[in-house]
Amino acid sequence: MSFVLETTEIDLGDTPIENIFINDFMPMADGTYVKVYLLGFKFAHDRDSNIEVNNETIAKHLNIPLSDVLHAWDFWEDKGIIEKISKEDGNEYDYEVKFLSLKQLCIKNNYKKISFVMNEEAVSKGYVCSEKDLIEANRIETINKMFNSIDYTMRRQLVPNEKKKVLEWMYNYNMDPDMIVKAFFYAIEKKGIRRINYVEGIIRNWYDSGITNVEALQQEMKKNDEKYYRYMRIMEYLGYGKKSPTEGQMKVIDKWFDEYGFSLDIVLKACENTNKTSNPSINYIDGILSSWYTKDIKNVDEIEEKDKKPEKIHPNENREYSKATSKPVKTRFHNFEQRSSKYTSDELEEIARRKREEYYSKAKGE
Template sequence: MSFFVETIDMDLGETPIENIFINDFMPMADGTYVKVYLLGFKYAKDNDTTLNITNEVIAKHLNIPLSDVLRAWDFWESKGVINKHPKDSEDEYDYMIEFVNLRHLYIRNNYKHIISNEETGSSNLYTCSAEDLVEANQIPGINDMFNSIDYIIRRPLVPNERKRVLEWIYNYNMNPDIIVKAFFHSMEKKGRRNLSYVEGIVRNWYDSGITNLEALQDYLKSKDEKFYRYERIMKSLGFGFRQPSESEMRVIDKWFDEWKFTIEVILKACENTKKTSNPSVSYIDGILSSWHKDGIKDVSAVKKDEENRSAKKSINSNVRQNQSQNFKTKFHNFEQRTSKYTAEELEKMVLNKRG
């Protein structure tokens, strides 16, 4: 007796990707590198020994140069998420790819961090080199992070400060956008741009298990309502990486403090950004100003107002259509010369003229 599973020609399976990759590693990578990782991971999960997958196959499948595939594997190996295992071949690019379990990687990194600080007393923490800084500056997500920090503290970070920030990302397993939020929180709450103070915030968030935006939002919702408001509103407008300016914060504060809107109503207004190609706090301020004048204060009132506007628009459309159909000019009363003849008589007249 033997057992086997039916195989089909069409690929209807699924490939589970760990959230750690999506949250922590994907933002720091070039889009082509992400595609190479995902396709390779998909082949690894297929576990089909009949397939002969090579770097050339991946390049052809993704319609990219072979050199991009090779650079992608070099990049992911440098990040520790894959291991290359050479085959018994003279071709140096003929190797097997082992995908590291990112959950285990996370546990190992954090376990090492705890051991080095609490038991041995020695420091095995990552120290950023000048070469690492140059490489990091070529990553769009890291570059965006530094630009945002420069804007928040109103001056550019010097190289040593940038290295220190990169060390936080590694040693505290933090996303770049969380580092930006820490700087903004430091400036907004305490008016402090000192890196040691910001690192204290990062460390506290790390100790609280906060390493991504979702966890930070839950934390702020319970600890810092005002900061949470800014976070949610900017994200709903599509500005998840950018912090609000001072003028934008004053406008947002007005919605809550003067107009007494709830976060639900404001987020409902933010949904209207689909109607514009240039969403902004000013655009939402115009919507909320109209609702404030009309006495609209909750989501149910917003929905009722939208239904009334839709019904009114439909009625006006029907009225315009009826007016167009009923509108007549002096030419509507004009009686054509041919109106007193039948179709047969007209056809006979045409034939006689031709004859």
């Protein structure tokens, strides 16, 4: 005797998503990254051994490039809510994704928000960061990375009071660390202003405009600041995530648009070739685009036509080609007229017989 449940042809199941993800992680992420996480979580929850799922499956299901899927897992791993478990085959792009329990992370303090203790005065004026809050914040990996990125952009280290202000912005303006880093980059690299108050003004404007995540910022920059939008999209395509380009990288990127006259579509097409290398970089893309520029490629449609690799000739075909096309080299021996061509085969045989007889006669006489 056995018990069997009928399975439905249509997937009518449920996938439980923790509210911590919806409330705390989803607002800070790009929409594509959220889709990848949810679909991957759904496949993990199904636990159907008959279904084989990998990154290519997710890319096809969502109709997005494979690079977007890989970037999504890098993003969620950086946030500490998944683990990438490498396989024994040594392929760094072939790995298992382990979804961590967000409730358990809260219990273990692996994911820990800054504890904001506010008195009545602070409630009316907004959050004011204390020394204790600053110490606790520095223990959080994402906050620590944010301060390091800001120090690099500022070309100096922030002093404690400046760090307190940054933490206050995060709470009062509901800003993700990535947004804070991008505000500093925009103020310094785009506007040439290094004042902390100016950066706060940028963040306040973004907050008032409802721009509180990177995806919304990209859309805003696409409309109002095309050059900064290019930087963001290219760095994202190359897998740098929230990292801002250096001054040298910006000069190279500007060359692609100002000197070469390429569109963003053709530059992003070149960035797709980073899947073929384990160490993508701006210089790698520059080599591709410089080659396309010399071949007078103007748009994406001309890439396949003008960027063809020379066909290789098979070794055997090469030898046959050489035999057919090479001219024989003549020497003085080719000008020698052979006397044997004047006689028939019988006459030649008779001459040879007489020569033999003469030879034997001379031998006996000696």
